[in-house]
Amino acid sequence: MALILNEEQIMLQDAARNYLRESAPVSHLRQLRDQGSIEGFSRELWRDMADMGWTAILVPEEFGGLAYGYTGLGIVLEECGRTLAPSPLLATALTGVTALTLAGSKQQQAELLPAVAAGSHLLALACDESARHRPAQVASTAESVDQGYLLQGSKTAVVDGHIADTLIVNARTSGGISLFLVPADSAGVTIERYPVLDTHAAARVIFDSVKLPAGSLLGELDEGQDLLDRVLDAARTGAAAEMLGIAQEAFARTVDYLKQRKQFGVPIGSFQALQHRAAHLYAEIELCKSVVLKALQTLDEDPLDAAEAASLAKAKLCETAHLATTEAIQMHGGIGMTDDFDIGFFLKRCKILEHLYGDRYFHQDRFARLQGY
Template sequence: MKLILTEEEQFLKDTAKNFAEERCPISHFRSLRDNNDPILWDKEIWEEMSKLGWPGILIPEEYGGSNFGITGISVILEECAKTLTPSPLFATGVLGAFAITNFGNNEQKQNYLPKIASGELTTALAIDESSHHNPANTIMDAKKDGKQFVVNGKKTFVIDGTSADLLIVLARTSGNKGEMSGLTLFLIDSNDTGIEKIKLDMADSRNYANIKFNNVNVSSQNILGDEETGGEITENILDIGRIAIAAEMLGNAEAAFETTLDYLKQRKQFGVLIGSFQALQHRAAEMFCELELTKSSVMAATKAADEGSNELQRLSSLSKTIAGETLHLVSNEAVQMHGGIGVTDEYDIGFFLKRARVTEQIFGSSKFHTERYANISGF
């Protein structure tokens, strides 16, 4: 496995870098937050992303996509994360596109993929039901009633849950809490009767929602995959999502590090640049080393996904763990090295600390993935 970008992947990375810096500086993110935007992303910016083809990166060409793979979408997410670019690209272009491309039937692919690729349709993955990630603990009930199912329950911390058009929902059709068997994935229109979306005000100002389902009728034709294969399919989707969020976390950490490095080269104390203090140099060197390790682990995971490697699960958990720990370290150090102003709202560096605390928990914390990695490795 070669841990280098292809010419096409490097082009995507460069394009994303220029787009994020020119169209979505951190001031854009700040403006959406300060104006209490209901969906916390800009529809005009999303249209521009769609024209660049980003929502269709994982979608086959026959459905309007470009099929550039997980590495392709990950380098875009990494660059956009450096400016905290708000968009539904992760929830739609990664989770939704991957799920329907790989597990949807022909009718579902024809109905949804062209709309996802064009940016017309946005999606959200509704899996967890508490603050702790564990799909096996699903208790949302889906009772069969003729040719349809009646869904009742609640999903928590759904990314882009308030704005998504289509929900990919994990529900229990048999079995008990704690079992991965007996789970089924459903494609549900977010505007269906009985659905209530509750916006969450999160520390990192990203779009999250709790979603309640009260006697929501879902046709059996809206099952993603086969009935009661939802557990296995969900794990496949989540592994791709974990790699993608690790790429985002890498971008966050890189930006926080570069911002801090610039500050060390400009701020003076006692008449000298604080970057000349050896103690701070050592701490900066540690951050740099951890970032390099994170880059390698994320790229190893994206390449494994693109090549269909049987190491995917292990590398997915590894990349999520390392990226989470690196972002935790870098965001903490960045704020500390800025001193008191690091925690003031006037400075952007605090945004990365807040984003770190939330993304560390998405689809499993470092503790969750350390244990998962150990189990997969047979420890």
């Protein structure tokens, strides 16, 4: 598979870029924040995204979807990164749909996927129990009881937990880890929204003796760890795609600024100290484009073997998008520190994504383990 986009994908990229530039530029995020938005995204924008089919990109055709693949959705997420457009695309349309298509029963799929594709049902993966991402360390339990399970435990840093209709939860079962679909309004579920630094929000979720019917089990009993890893690898790749958009946009704005800003009577971009840092960053971003595309294509073509590419992409993008956004602040100088100027929004959103589903240290370690050291 050639590491380039095909014509159809380029058309999708253009369409997404034009739409987002028009309807959800960075000022859209700023407006949500200034209005004190509780949900952290615009339902109107979300309806548009659903109308354009973005919510249905991964959904199989039999459930009203487009079955267009991860590369397509990754392209859209990258564009969302460029304008910092907030939406449930990553949590619902990528992560949630991946879990349902990989492991959902026909009944679960028929119940949820058409609504997800239509944009009327939101999903959230609730898997972290500690502040640092350690998806294999699970204390939550789901005890087998009469005709179902009893879920006990708590989760933190649940992306879109405060708006989700259905939570996807991992818990310890008698012989391993299992995943469950938990309606957010189930008795015993407490969702505590908390604001995070990019004006999105996340949630802590507490499960206090939540009764789940047998049909809420997602996939095989006790076989949930492998499934969770596959879902996470898709989510990590999606996060990397969004970070690629952030890195490129922060860099483009910085290079523009270097050309405009004058000090000592010349554009500061004529100084070699800044030129070399910008040129190095250019090289790193070129590497990022390749590794994100590779990870997306691997999810489409070789999904059972996507772990290495996903960790590689997430680690590299954590490193480089971080560099791009921190260099952006430094090279913008004082104005970069002001809230009036947009560049700081990129730094904040990037930091959220750096922590999401494993930071660079987590993925560097995982990459090494996958290589046998």
